Amino acid sequence: MTMRLGVIGGGAWGTALAQTVAGEGEPVLLWAREPEVVEAINADRENRLYLAGIPLAPGIRATTAIEDLGQCDALLVVTPAQHMRTILHMLPAGDRPLVLCAKGIEAGSAMLMSEVALEVQPAAAIAVLSGPTFAHEVAQGLPTAITLACDDEALGAALAQRIASPGFRPYASRDVIGAEVGGAVKNVLAIACGVVEGAGLGQNARAALISRGFAEMTRFGLARGAKAETLAGLAGLGDLVLTCSSTSSRNFSLGRGLGEGRSATDLLADRRTVAEGAFTAPVLRDAARAADVDMPVVEAVCALLDGSASVDAIVEQLLARPLRPEGE
């Protein structure tokens, strides 16, 4: 029997994932917080609030009742990282596998999403889905590849089989931590690349940031127990390249605004969609300092977000750092 999937979170990514796993007619249950999202999906087959203009598959049924997810065999958890703990507490306890799809580190605890899930739902097997995946492209069936990390190889294979489709290709990994670190850190680096664009610093600077940012991601990932090959794969470098080069990225757009001289407070006010990097940046910086991992680009993003330094001062500081071998 086909694995029945539920999706927690009716934002752009939750809706796009529901669309892809619904395929040609599989039933998928999507839980959303906003009654207007649920109503629009069920009545008009569209999520006008978060994924407007994309007709949704008939197999998707939306609900505001989280207990309805009890009917599902596995759940894709797609709420923003800072709300993940609260939402997991609302789920009935159980051993239903949880596929974590948010990209971020929890403020306060500095925990990755798998660590939060293990604390709140200790009986559930955990997988992580992460990679270069703009929601609007996935929802339209455009070709996409993604990392599906799960420590339990058999479960990972079963999940990959269930979510794969001709346009959506999961690559199996057992490195849950690596997949999570890649997704969380690239959001912060995408803000930095947006700043480069907004301040008109040029394409050389952007390429340098992607490359040196990747070195930071790798240093931090290795310190947290990630595998270097995961960080060099879809969930790390792949996603870094995507989000550092497109205004379709909310994180890149936020950075562009900062680079144009606008304040983070203004840019984040009244924003309905989430730019995860803004919340991950300070906790990532603190975690890196605590682990004695050098992350100058992440430090710079934090200074721009909290308004403690100007773009000019940041650029001057980064360029004045002592010369060093590239491999360090």
Ligand SMILES: NC(=O)C1=CN([C@@H]2O[C@H](COP(=O)(O)OP(=O)(O)OC[C@H]3O[C@@H](n4cnc5c(N)ncnc54)[C@H](O)[C@@H]3O)[C@@H](O)[C@H]2O)C=CC1
């Ligand atoms: N949009 C994309 O292309 C992709 C997003 N992601 C990740 O998926 C996660 C969800 O992002 P999106 O679906 O894009 O979100 P979104 O920006 O489209 O929508 C915001 C979401 O946050 C939820 N929300 C707002 N306040 C909340 C609260 N107090 N408690 C619980 N939920 C609340 C809303 O209900 C909505 O589902 C993020 O971690 C993001 O990094 C990952 C891959 C692609």
Ligand SMILES: O=C(CO)COP(=O)(O)O
């Ligand atoms: O994670 C994403 C693509 O892989 C989406 O990036 P943004 O959240 O920056 O839009």
